Amino acid sequence: MSSDLTGPVTAAARRVRTAAALPAACHPAPAAAVTVFAAALAASAGRGFGGTLLTAAAVAAGQLSIGWCNDRVDLARDIAAGRRDKPLARGDLAPRTVAAAAGAALLLCVPLSLACGAAAGAAHLAGVAAGWAYDLGVKRTVLSWLPYAVAFGLLPAFVTLALPGGPWPPWWVMAAAALLGCGAHAANVLPDIEADRAAGVRGLPQRIGRRASAALAAGCLAAATAVLVLGPPGPPGAGGVLVLVAAAGAAAAAPAAPGRWPFLATLAIAAADVVVLLARGGPAG
Structure with a gap:
């Protein structure tokens, strides 16, 4: 050339x-x-x-x-x-x-x-x-x-x-979204917690450890599900109750699950939360 x-x-x-x-x-x-x-x-x-x-x-x-x-x-x-x-x-x-x-x-x-x-x-x-x-x-x-x-x-x-x-969104929409954010934070750092701790990153998940962080992530997302299902006026409906029971079960099992299963479980709960929110009429309620 x-x-x-x-x-x-x-x-x-x-x-x-x-x-x-x-x-x-x-x-x-x-x-x-x-x-x-x-x-x-x-x-x-x-x-x-x-x-x-x-x-x-x-x-x-x-x-x-x-x-x-x-x-x-x-x-x-x-x-x-x-x-x-x-x-x-x-x-x-x-x-x-x-x-x-x-x-x-x-x-x-x-x-x-x-x-x-x-x-x-x-x-x-x-x-x-x-x-x-x-x-x-x-x-x-x-x-x-x-x-x-x-x-x-x-x-x-x-x-x-x-x-x-x-208009502002209903309180339950903003509360559920904030809980989704907290759960997303804990879930996002799950794969890298040990490396983060070794590098001196001491956010809340790194301070409490992998198992507690998995519980925190799943718990926040299950709480978001509860707010979305139970927060709006009127009865939640059979579908909402079913999603809530499934989210609670996944949240209870996530901390003890091996490998990437806690991370995948939190993703599944987050996806369910989004579906429930949209089914409830979106951010305007």
């Missing part, structure tokens, strides 16, 4: 590698799950196609910013732990690239959120701020669950405050 072409080809290859690695550095599975959840809430609340798309775009931008911020902040720890699953830790991305991506996503999140209305936008941006607070240090404290509770609890409000009249 001619030497005068080597530079452009190498630069192009670097750009392609960066474009391929950036999505993997944003914690794509949780980001996608939260975005889809928000879109489902918006659709069930009657936001229409445009409103649902705008809600999803705002939430996606916020989640991207939080995920990229997390990997940039954790770079030294991930390198020390030999995390080959992290593109930044294995050298596929420059730290400044991930930091710039996080900042750009955060800047994009602001107008997208406020386009849903001032109150709705403020609610969503408060949740995104909670996510950044988690990344920047709260996750190393006993209050590591709090940003999740705040961010998830405000997500239904982001949807309903954008509706005509700007």
Whole structure:
């Protein structure tokens, strides 16, 4: 290859590698799950196609910013732990690239959120701020669950405050969403608890250990199920009672289950909670 072409080809290859690695550095599975959840809430609340798309775009931008911020902040720890699953830790991305991506996503999140209305936008941006607070240090404290509770609890409000009249969601919707957030936090760290403890990360799950964290995750999600089934006025119905009994059983069995079963059990309860919420009429109740 001619030497005068080597530079452009190498630069192009670097750009392609960066474009391929950036999505993997944003914690794509949780980001996608939260975005889809928000879109489902918006659709069930009657936001229409445009409103649902705008809600999803705002939430996606916020989640991207939080995920990229997390990997940039954790770079030294991930390198020390030999995390080959992290593109930044294995050298596929420059730290400044991930930091710039996080900042750009955060800047994009602001107008997208406020386009849903001032109150709705403020609610969503408060949740995104909670996510950044988690990344920047709260996750190393006993209050590591709090940003999740705040961010998830405000997500239904982001949807309903954008509706005509700007109503807040019923209390049971926000309470269940906050419990979902706490359960998601405990479940999310289950696979990495021992590595986190070795690296000095001392959030609540790391302090109480794997078995207690599995119980916490499943218990919070089962409590969310109870709130969703029993919180709305009127009888819960046979289907709701069945889901509640199943969630309680899974929560009781999760702490003693081997391997990845506690994590999978909490995912199953979370999925059931989402179905119950949507069946109950979404965030507007």
